[in-house]
Amino acid sequence: MKRVVVVGTTGSGKSTLASRIAQKCGMPFVELDALFWEPNWVHVEFDEFCERAERALAGETWTTAGNYSFARDILWGRADTLIFLDYPLRIVMWRLFKRTLRRLLTREVLWNGNRDSWRRQFFSRSSLFLYAYKTHERWREVVPLALEFEEYEHLQFLHFTHPKQTDEWFATINN
Numbered sequence: 104m105k106r107v108v109v110v111g112t113t114g115s116g117k118s119t120l121a122s123r124i125a126q127k128c129g130m131p132f133v134e135l136d137a138l139f140w141e142p143n144w145v146h147v148e149f150d151e152f153c154e155r156a157e158r159a160l161a162g163e164t165w166t167t168a169g170n171y172s173f174a175r176d177i178l179w180g181r182a183d184t185l186i187f188l189d190y191p192l193r194i195v196m197w198r199l200f201k202r203t204l205r206r207l208l209t210r211e212v213l214w215n216g217n218r219d220s221w222r223r224q225f226f227s228r229s230s231l232f233l234y235a236y237k238t239h240e241r242w243r244e245v246v247p248l249a250l251e252f253e254e255y256e257h258l259q260f261l262h263f264t265h266p267k268q269t270d271e272w273f274a275t276i277n278n
Contacts, residue, residue, distance in 0.1 A: 104128070104184045104259070104276075106160070109168040111188030112242050113235040114199025117168035120188065120269060125166040127276055133159045135169035135178075137214040144217055144229075149173050170242065175249065184259045187246050190266065192239045199235055 107124055109117040118134065125132035138155040139146050147155070153174050160167065160181050171178065179185060190198075205211070206219040213219070224230050250260060263269040 105130070105164045106182045107166040107184045107186065108178050108182040109166070109186045109188065110170050110242070110246060111190070112192075112195050112239045113170075113231050114195045114202065115188040115190050116198060116266070116269075117170075117188060120186065120273070121166040121168035123273065124276065127273075128164075128166075130164040130166055131162065133165050133167040134214065135167055135171055139171070140214045140217055142216045144223075153177055172245070176254070179249075179255050179258060182258060184261065185250070185255075186261045187242075187263065188269065189243060189246075189262060189264050191264075192236070194266065195235055195239065196232065199231060203231070 104124075107121065107130075109121040109124075111117050118136075122132045124130070133156075135156065138159060139152050141147060146152075152171070156171075156174050156177050159165075160177065167178065169178070203219060203224050206213070207221060207224070210218055224232065249255065250258065261272065263272065
C-alpha cells in the first residue's frame, strides 16, 4: 500500500482516514480540495485541477481523498489501493453535522482562506448536506461499476460499510 485513494459520500470521513493513513505510514497526504478551491470558493478549471493533481501525485507514495470523477484516471490510475467508505446515510449526515458545526464555531480556515458559513451549509443550494443526500446512493452504484473497467484492475479494493470496520482495518496497518 503505497498510493491510496479514499472515496465515499461527502462527510463520510475520507480526508480524515486518508490523513491518518498518511501519518501512520509516513506518506504525504495530498488534499485535493486545496488543489480545486481557490479563495472565495471559486473552483479552478478542470484541466488546471488535473495538472495540479498530476504534479501532486507524481511521488512514489501518497494518500489522497476525494470523488473528483473528472480526474479519476489520474487518481485511480496512479493508485494501488482504493478505499470506499460506504456508510449508511444517517452516519454520514451525523458526521457531516458535527464537522460543519465544529468548523462554523471555530471559524476554521479550510483551503486557500475559505471558511464554511451558516448560510452556505444550511440555507443554500451548495449545502454539503443537500449534496450528500443527493449523491449518497449514486456513489454506491458508481464505485463498483467504475472498478469493472480494465484500467482499474490493478487496484486493491477495500469496501467498508461501517466505521467500526474501517477502524478494525486501520489497526492492522503496519507502517
